[in-house]
Amino acid sequence: MRISHLQALADIVLGDPEALALAYHETITGAEPVFESDAARGRFAVALKAVGIATDAARFQAAYAKLQQSADRKDEPVEPACRDCGSTNLTRDAFVAWDSDTQQWVLSATYKSTTCHACDAESDDLCRWKPIKDRLDELSSPASQ
Ligand SMILES: [Zn+2]
Known part of the structure; x- marks a missing residue:
């Protein structure tokens, strides 16, 4: 077994x-x-x-x-967008640890704490996940409004 x-x-x-x-x-x-x-x-x-x-x-x-x-x-590919301003320029807190076998820093943990680099908002609940194709639709639609 x-x-x-x-x-x-x-x-x-x-x-x-x-x-x-x-x-x-x-x-x-x-x-x-x-x-x-x-x-x-x-x-x-x-x-x-x-x-x-x-x-x-x-x-x-x-x-x-x-x-x-x-x-x-x-x-369906998605991306996180800022809850407050809609920017996708977000990063999350993480720790890396040294791996002696591979001789490089490797990701050991990621945390919910997210920072928006457009509006400086910071929260554990900042990400609004949206399909990436929505953004492509916006870009390809005529700017008539
Ligand atoms: Zn933002």
Whole structure:
């Protein structure tokens, strides 16, 4: 049995609906774990869903819906825009740590604290995510207004 299967079993035993939703989502989207057959994957998915629903149906379904939304959003490129002025010139606080193996600084954590370099606003809730194609539409539409 693979480690990822054991992790999923641990999630089942612990009965955490969010972890079960994540395991279920990964199982049916085929990200991981790896199965010998589609039938085995299907049985495992059914078991995860059943336990998730039995544990806490509302929390399981809410967590699963959230995972589906973020998966859908991956198909469409987005960018953060400033809540206050709409600028996309934003940065977030982050830490880097030295990696002796690769001999370079590598990103170890990013934080929600976001700064707008257009209006100097700073907040954990500054980003308004918008599809990038909206901006392309604006640029290509005639400036008749
Ligand atoms: Zn701004």
